[in-house]
Amino acid sequence: MSLPWEYCATVCILICAVGYAFSRQRAKAPLPPGPARLPILGNALNVPLESQWLKFTEWARIYGEIFSLSVLGHPILVLNSANAIEELFEKRSTLYSDRPHIPLAGEMVGFSSIPALEHYGSRHKKGRKLIINTISSHNQTGIHRIQLNKASLLLSRLISSPNDFRLHSRWFVAAIVFQITHGQQIENFDHVFVKLAEQVNEDFSHVTRPGSFLVDTIPILQYLPSWIPGMGFKTLAKVYRERFLRMCHEPYASVKEQVAKGTAPPSLAARLIEKNSNPTPEEEWFYKTTVMQFYAGGADTTVSSLETFYLIMSLYPEIQKKAQAELDRVVEPGCLPDFGDRANLPYLDAVLKEIYRWNPTVPAAVPHRVTQDDVYNGFHIPAGATVIANTWAVLHDPLLYPDPFRVNPERYLKHEDGLNPDPRRFAFGYGRRVCPGKVLAEDTVFTLVACVLATLDISKAVGSDGLPIEPDVQYTGGTISHPGPFQCTIKPRSAESAHLIQSVAMHVDFMD
Template structure:
């Protein structure tokens, strides 16, 4: 036998021993992990990860393995949470160690979201950014925020009267107009506004960049080191384009307000207040200020647009819910005026409708993942530090033990609800623990004023063909970190000619006041 044959045999034996040892080590380490689908040595559950609508597959695993499920992908632990109890125990009660974000090599490091509130590690910088938002978006500032929302919703109604078929564009305009007015004092005339287009592109890019399991580099970070000229590195070009978009969203609206302040023409806004309170920031302080103010749109706009799209879809599919909500509005809102925030406490059924809009198809089916900073033991299961922890909001909101007939829209379910049956979906829809969405006040109140005023003034029904037969609607939602209803047609008409005149008059008065 030649020396080459001997060495080849030895190397083969050593390789076999190594693979066997790694496999045994992997199996031993799994014994203390939460249960989950059995994977393969080395790659773990990489082949099990769904390519789309991950929340549905994750919910199926929860039915088999329980409300806490463990996966391993190329040695990285992923823990799926699918019940309120487990989420409360870990993300709320143990928030001190469960509030970090996992390292997302694509969205975080390569695109740059690890310097922004959505994916930033739990740190002093993150707390400062949240403080900027929460000190300006809260019930104490409600009167100022409501004034903007009520003015913009009148313009929304006016647009719906003019071009009802473009309702999706009008909803996006409304959300952008509210957010940019509050965040930067910027008047959004139409959806072609340069800041709106920039923000739209960026939020769409984020939804794709942060989608769990969609980027191989997140599981194999060594791919970042492959030369740019090598085949299969298109993901690097995508990341560079996303990074440029993100940098522009951070800088351009902020610098615009800064120039307005210098000229003495700045409108009241969060950004103007932040700049004026610290006119000579260090580079690090200004970077933080830019990141916080630009994220006001990114953290709430796209999710609000999704919820409003679901509202129009539900009203089209469930006319009896619409009629009942309209009857309540008619009994509360005096003839000749539009609903305001002062009416909200007198509209319990409408509040139930809003809860069902949020629950039926949640805007973020999977909450942004958490990560823990140290090893933990829960119910006897070992959860290693650095694990990616993914709360499955969709699974909770479609659990029949919590919400009977979960795929049906039933606002009445909340009338006699308690914490154990039909709990308020808003408890789950805005994130968890110390990473709960800081813009939830703005999103919730934007949803209310649109739902109330549209139902008070408009009828939403099925679109019809030329022969008068209704056009079928297939309920489908997009994938991604933020899920939107796919395109559908509906018919939007004023409830009466008088309602149309009220809207036109209010819109004209609103324009005169802002001129």
């Protein structure tokens, strides 16, 4: 059976276009070095779809701090050193702050509407400003109260069902974020908005992995009929888009209804609705997507950091004991840690730094796009190229972090070769694309880590044979990376700790 002539013509045009783009790229030498390429396909077959940062780090040992790839004629540059990232993404941020065109995640699903993925411009700047102002210093007192209240409830849940520590971590983050953004009180993880947001986060991680979908390299594929073999991504996009739109519309509509009734608790969405009672459709869509960014852009990464905390404490009991000893010296007896104690907890701060460094939540930062031709160290960087910062490589560079695969908080406190750099410089993105919710994420992680260590002991789980179960240190390979399944034992440090947990949980005003 012969194929329709329209399909054959389209395929011929695509092949010619890719060949032309490939020949133009060749003429733009010298690009940075990189692995050998196949004609037309380039490196399409040797870039892994999972845990790309590990392969990038392997290639960096061969080709240096910056190397280039080509996928069907499209140039991709990978930065593997702090110097290269700082020079391009920080010092030359006017050229490197755009996002690449990602047809599936962006247009087909809709993620290009949120500040994290939209192109650099006035709308992106406005969205970032709105997020930053929401969590700025004049609002921090109220936000800190929310975080500490949720931490008090979290501790009670941890001693009631310690095996569910990962689920409790997700509830903790969701409860904080939804109260800030929508005034919603999230009593459990089964809340409809939380379950929807979690699914959207999984969708985001799936569709933003570079190279995962051919349509991201050949955008015209999105316009081909769905019945053609290989068009399964269109069905996927439809399902993901429906969830994305629900996440944007439904929580916002709930707040809008409360505002109309005069019953809306304080929240970002309520302030936006009250401030502009008759917005244009474009303005309201901007409000919805920016509010949605709070959860989509920060909740999953924060949860990953909290999961890494439990894993580290299971593996390094000596670190746990040192952090607990510091908390015991600083925190007033009979109280939980609060933000007033933070400046007097240098060892705990060093532990937090290692949580962000040891296994970063976004090991290969969300890609940037260079908007005009540039030159770095004698290498040509063509306009329109995708540029990826390999955060994993930087945070495991033995020149910056000796013995990088070992968790060692002392590396930030004392070291014969000088203090190691603060990994938070790299863990939250770069330049004009640095995470606008960075302060909120850091404060949330501090709250949980400090309160848990002050009252609870974390250790390896014990098997039926009475022997400790060694955690398997494996991380997922998507855009946002999480520890694989592991177990641990969580118990109150003492009878006094158990009483404190029960006491503070009883006195928390859930509606505060």
